[in-house]
Amino acid sequence: MTRLQQIHYSEDSFEAQSVISALTNDDVALISGVEQDIADDLIFSVCELLGLDESLELQAGFASIQGHRQTRNDFYMTVNRRRPYQFIPPHSEGSSFSKMQLAAFYCIENSTDGGETILWHVNANATDWNHLKEKKRKCKVIGTLTDADKHKIRTSYQLDVDSDRLLQDEEILTSQKIHENVTMYEVLSKPEKTHSIILDSYQYAYWDSISSLDHDCAIRFQEYCKRQSLLKVCSNNSFPMDNAAQRRLRNFGVNFDELFDHTVIHKLQPGQLIIFNNISWAHSAANWTPDSGVRNVVGAFA
Numbered sequence: 337m338t339r340l341q342q343i344h345y346s347e348d349s350f351e352a353q354s355v356i357s358a359l360t361n362d363d364v365a366l367i368s369g370v371e372q373d374i375a376d377d378l379i380f381s382v383c384e385l386l387g388l389d390e391s392l393e394l395q396a397g398f399a400s401i402q403g404h405r406q407t408r409n410d411f412y413m414t415v416n417r418r419r420p421y422q423f424i425p426p427h428s429e430g431s432s433f434s435k436m437q438l439a440a441f442y443c444i445e446n447s448t449d450g451g452e453t454i455l456w457h458v459n460a461n462a463t464d465w466n467h468l469k470e471k472k473r474k475c476k477v478i479g480t481l482t483d484a485d486k487h488k489i490r491t492s493y494q495l496d497v498d499s500d501r502l503l504q505d506e507e508i509l510t511s512q513k514i515h516e517n518v519t520m521y522e523v524l525s526k527p528e529k530t531h532s533i534i535l536d537s538y539q540y541a542y543w544d545s546i547s548s549l550d551h552d553c554a555i556r557f558q559e560y561c562k563r564q565s566l567l568k569v570c571s572n573n574s575f576p577m578d579n580a581a582q583r584r585l586r587n588f589g590v591n592f593d594e595l596f597d598h599t600v601i602h603k604l605q606p607g608q609l610i611i612f613n614n615i616s617w618a619h620s621a622a623n624w625t626p627d628s629g630v631r632n633v634v635g636a637f638a
């Protein structure tokens with residue numbers, strides 16, 4: 337059974353509600369025949385129906401301010417730059433702080449010999465979460481803070497001083513005094529469920545802040561790509577394949593067979609827009625042989 341619901345776009349008959357139906361069924365929506373400017377209207381109308389339109393605008397705004405991604409049209413941004421032979425192991429965009437609900441990728445060109453999009457549905461009954469960790473910011477506060485201080489800390493450090501207090505069982509990685517009354521810690525914390533607006537339920541998400549710490553995430557993904565004949569290998573092994581190699585801390589032993597219960601493999605074609613729940617589905621991308629073609633895929637998040 338595939339969980340990829342294919343929808344063909346036509347100006348007269350397309351209804352954003354068909355995408356909502358796929359999403360509330362926890363399926364992936366793949367819309368074909370979408371011109372680049374229509375892709376903007378389309379993602380906006382889907383987000384509007386879900387009450388995520390403000391979040392969509394905010395995310396596109398952040399991306400252009402921070403400059404780590406360039407924006408395309410109104411809401412799409414370039415995906416992270418890839419060095420030769422690099423792949424992107426599974427992750428949900430963002431963290432339990434950002435609680436990003438929806439992800440979409442639009443394909444402008446994908447003429448390489450690889451670059452398949454692979455989506456992974458999180459198994460709600462997995463017990464694997466017990467040994468995974470999320471990298472989070474926590475704090476200790478002495479005395480009181482004004483609302484203005486709290487707001488400033490929230491926007492500058494992505495830290496909620498009221499709810500993000502350091503817990504005893506959290507492993508501290510770094511500490512930094514960010515206010516005379518506040519010390520901020522980077523810690524390894526137990527993953528917690530996040531509310532999915534689309535499904536109206538609490539779910540674990542394989543956030544980037546969980547997956548990118550774990551060497552095993554990249555190892556398991558490389559093995560998976562090899563088994564599926566999706567791995568392109570450099571003849572002299574001179575290029576590291578894992579795009580997040582520098583952020584990985586240790587082996588947390590993730591087991592994809594337990595963590596995920598369904599995968600969708602799809603090589604996006606020009607004019608295709610793929611939309612899915614960013615909490616219940618993690619995304620990844622296979623690598624390709626350098627100079628085999630161009631992969632120009634842009635993403636939108638809300």
Ligand SMILES: [Fe+2]
Nearest residue numbers: 427428429619
């Ligand atoms: Fe991503």
